[in-house]
Amino acid sequence: MAERVKITVDGEEFESEAGTLIIRAAQDNGTYIPRFCWHERMNPVGMCRMCLVEIETPRGPMLVPSCTNTISDGMVVHTRTETVKSAQEAVLEFLLINHPLDCPVCDKGGECPLQDQTMSYGPGESRYVEIKRRYEKPVPISALVNLDRERCILCARCTRFADEICGDPLIEFADRGNATNVTTFPDLPFSSYFSGNTVQICPVGALTATPYRFRARPWDLKKANSVCQHCSTGDRISVHTSQNEVLRIEGVDSDATNHGWLSDKCRFGFEFIHAEDRLRVPKVKEADGGFRDASWAEALDLVASKLAAIKAEHGAGSIAALGGARGTNEDAYALSKFMRVAIGSNHLDCQMDDGLDPQFLAAVADRATINDLDAARTILVWGPDLKEEHPTLYLRVRRAAQELGATLIVVHPRTTGLHDRATHTLAYKPGSGPEILAALKAGDGALAAARQALDSGPVVALIGRTGYTESPRLAEAVAAFIRTLPDAKVLPLARRSNVYGALDMGVAPTLLPGRASISAIGCANLAAEWGEFPNVAGKDARGIVEAVAAGDVKALLLMGADPVRDMPSGADIGGAEFIVAFDQFLTDSSRLADVVLPADGFGEKSGTVTNVEGRVQKTNVVVPSPGQSRPDWSTLDDLGRRLGVELGLKSAEAITAEIAHVAPAYEGVNWELLEWDAPDGAVLPLDGIPQPLQYVPADVAGKPERAPLVLHYARTMYDDGVLMRHGKSVAPLAPGGFAALHPDDAAKLGVADAETVLVKTAV
């Protein structure tokens, strides 16, 4: 804990942490000092001069920016003296002389700090009669963002964000003095994955989002907080709706996760919610292969009877389920309970053969939190390109390396988004991961410095698969090595938004709710609630798909899962006797189903979700369900009843309570806690609650792959996933599939840049 000091602001004495900026300390104690350029999450620049205050010095009062000066013991600050007021009025007048004052047609009108502060601190009317600065307006600076330089007040928030926070310094100041303006380089747009943040932090309407332009006025918007569902970081968001339509998403500053930042996929990738072809009614496949609309009763009766028949004929083990990683914990819990209790099968998996061992992900011993990054002296990233798959986590790692001075080691076969901030980068040929791990362990030669850095803790290691053709065992072996270090923690990485929640709910062949191993039912409450169910490990996704092909699995439940498109090696599930899909859209997989049940998606159901570090947070309803769609837990409850099993799933909130009762690591979680006491959520288990499983990763790196060319298969942030395809703003950003070859290999194969190639692989 830093030292506390006493300061006096406008006559009121209070204590705050030494080294805090005056503006911050005053705010924490209830005195708001106006500001434009200062942003809590960026380095202060003291440029706008709006936050000037007077401090007392031995040589009399001194006018200083409160956003760049830190407090010290005994400091006396005045925020409302005549001098301060003159300064504030002057600054506002200066800012306004060149401002077009076009508030009525500005997207920011009504939520504009410049407008607000002019009301509170501004001069009456302008005395400026000269000609204002003129710029072409507005100019698109990326596919998603427009810039109006006449409105710009040159606070450098956007340029600092680009450089300091997201590492894409593509917008910058140009020229100087009165001609200073924000701009991109000609023909080099601000095509950052994070461009939308600049719109949110722009204190005027200079930067506006193309998808939101002229869509609404702020006072017509309803706002509700929730959690983003595009990746597993668990970004806090505020969803803005009008007339039952989501119009905008903004980041909420959560200390634990995203610090207010969002990727553009998260910010703009919500348009699918209102897509024309959302499923609105149940559909049943006809003999000709087409679908017809059906009533819920008919569809559910059909599903129940099919499942009952298959179970009767082939046993519970002939029924399997995939999915659950994109919904809420309550949906996942319902699936887990349905499969185990109503069906009696452990063949269920929320991962698509593209993740890691479920026990490793859910319950690794010495698991790190995201905030551990801030205290880390060394950070190892050996996993997917965070910029592509965990965008806001990527920002947190950048910050730790760039602003907080952590030594960053990045191990990856290709150049990743973090390479420019890394102290040590270890590149390796696809397939040779085990060798590079051995070399890093030994710390010989070129790897000595990186190895040495790992000995100076605290170390946080973010570990996952650099690509989906890489054995998941490599990641575990890396974790096993990390755990031999003196002061190190591990954050195992998986991509889908609520994969950790689904694993925690037992949607995995080897896990039961609450981070318990299937082989050791330790929770009496679970036994009491669930009764009898098989306690041997079931099949994982790959096993399930293979079993479908082999005819061993006859019936398949797909809950928000698209294995055909998502499994790295594809999924040939067409041969299943019966498939039921719970989905928002007809996908490559749900199209193969016999019955498709419309499911509520993001924003249409409340519940809880769990992020990469095991933090549970509350999501909320912001818009009504389309047509007759409903939450999956409710559908599953109905299905259970039709199969003669009362699952007792009454409401999302009741399910959360049941989870807390039966899932050991979730003890103590309830909505009241998440809505009031822990709005940023809580890392589980809560203090004093034991976690049944502490998974120790296995040190089996496997053998290196040797082949002239090894396929390394990875994802980009924008892809052709079903939700992306249904967002008109984000869909065009997907780069499409591409193969990246080493120039030497390309030369050997005689392949030129931008040529089309066919990639075939034995795997």
Added chain:
Amino acid sequence: MKAHPSVITKRMSDHPTDSNTMDRYEATGGYVQAKKAMGMTRDELVELVKSSGLLGRGGAAFSAGMKWSFLAPARPSYLVINGDESEPGTFKDRQLLERDPHQMIEGIIIAAVANEVHDAFVYIRGEYPKPARRVQRAVDEAYAKGYLGKGIFGTDYDLEVTVHLGGGAYICGEETALINSLEGLRGEPRLKPPYFPAAKGLYMLPTIVNNVETVSNLPHILERGADEYKALGHDLDTGTFLFSLSGHVERPGNYELPHGITWRELIFDVGGGIPGGRELKCWIPGGASAPWFVPDEHLDLEITKDATGKALSMLGSGAVVVMDDTTCVVKAAERIVRFFSHESCGQCTPCREGTTWLEMVLRRIESGSGRTVDFDLLIEISDGISIGLDWPPKMTTICPLGPSAVSPIISITKYFKDEVLAHIEGGGCPMGVDHG
């Protein structure tokens, strides 16, 4: 006026045609003091320079020894010589760079040793290619002699000196802007606190920034000792001082003088008075940033840092710009304000917006479109940059550039109110000066 010895301009007066060469420099006692410094400790050197009373010659007149003593312990430390000289009226560093570059280099060696620096940069404004070439040649000569580079003077002390050309920006003379510029950033001043160069300067490491003239004095301080050096000057203003005299005087030029003479002596005796039998109207005592002086109040004032400050102006970089009675003060003010508006880095609001606004209003007044309210408006805009128009200014800005633009406004509204109002009421310049 008493006779005054020349010190830092002596070699160039005595040996005009080759004062820039290594041969001449060594033949006139050069590099002896640098060698001496090699055998002194940091503490000894800092103490010596402190007690010499040497004040920085870049404009702020801060004790050089004191500044050195603030150097934070982190290493490496850097030395940056400020040769960005761009304040209108100032041309003294240009002469030192062109005519006696070895004197500065010897000063650099002394300052480097005192501050445990192994990497020094000489930042010369881009518009000074000739001075830069002269310095570069002298640096090359010094490398060839082993006075710079690895193991200088046969010791194990390394010292690299790099000459860096600016790109055309007055603000880069401000030491933290200079550091940003040298880091390859825009030349925007940094915030003080926390970025005092001696603590967090170049690459956030301890850095000493000294003016060309400041370090050119160092060999003489070592040669003469603190007391003798002090005695060259006047009271607290020790040593000699280079005045750049320009404008309406008979004999403009750089003059090495002690402080303590009067303005009358400087303008009339040294500068030869006003040409063409015209009258002195006013003068700028310390570069374009300084509030002006007028004959009635200031002609017999002693030229010292203190006296000038008490009279609400400053000696700054020593640039004295003299204006005769044909000068239109509105136009003169416009020209100075235009300079600051043009040179504003643009990062802080009051300077970026305020200086340009002032320039526009002045231009309007000069061209005959002034309004009655404009007189007060000039003062009120100025008040937004420098609250209360105090001296030294109560700045709303990051650096003193913005408030510098206020100096001419204070001057013309205070001393020449009638002339300004005559412009407004008469619809243009009463002196018939064209406003081009």
Added chain:
Amino acid sequence: MSYWSESTQQRAKEIIARYPKKRSAVMPLLYLAMAEDGHVTEEGMEEVGRWVGISPAQVQAVASFYTMYKRERTGRYLISCCTSISCMLLGGDDILHAVEDESGVPHGETDPDGLLSVEHVECIGACGGAPAVQVDYELIEGLTPEKARELVRWLRKARPDTVLSDEMQELFGSRTSFDWAISEGVGATGPYPAFEPYGTTGGDE
């Protein structure tokens, strides 16, 4: 793969090696880029960015901050007329008008054949020799409007390969800020400062 000449690339390497951090070389390298292309082009900024490891937008941010990195086509001879206070007091504006008039090139522009660019500039540190002008940053002090016109005509006619300060001062100048004393045979080869480490000088000592 740089489009710069071998010798420019060699200079770039040497310059970068002088600085503790690469980025510090951005200003010198911008001069190299000007010398290669005649002015700072988009390609030039991209190239500088590659050398020092920053984005083209960051190079542009720096280049556009300073007045000497001309981002538009600039004449072989850049005539910069000082109109700051000391020069203005002694007729700097008249010099500017004479140059503009004689050349037919207004402030901030370049003649059609790319020979002359004209600009008025703020103080160039020649106040003691006011009014003053620079050609490719080589100085002439103590001009008169007539001499300024002669200078323009001479540049058009003589088209010197190397712009020499002493030669021009001799031909067109008069009073100087101080005794120049030491004559110099090195001068400029384009509208950027002539400085040996940047390979931009012509003539000899």
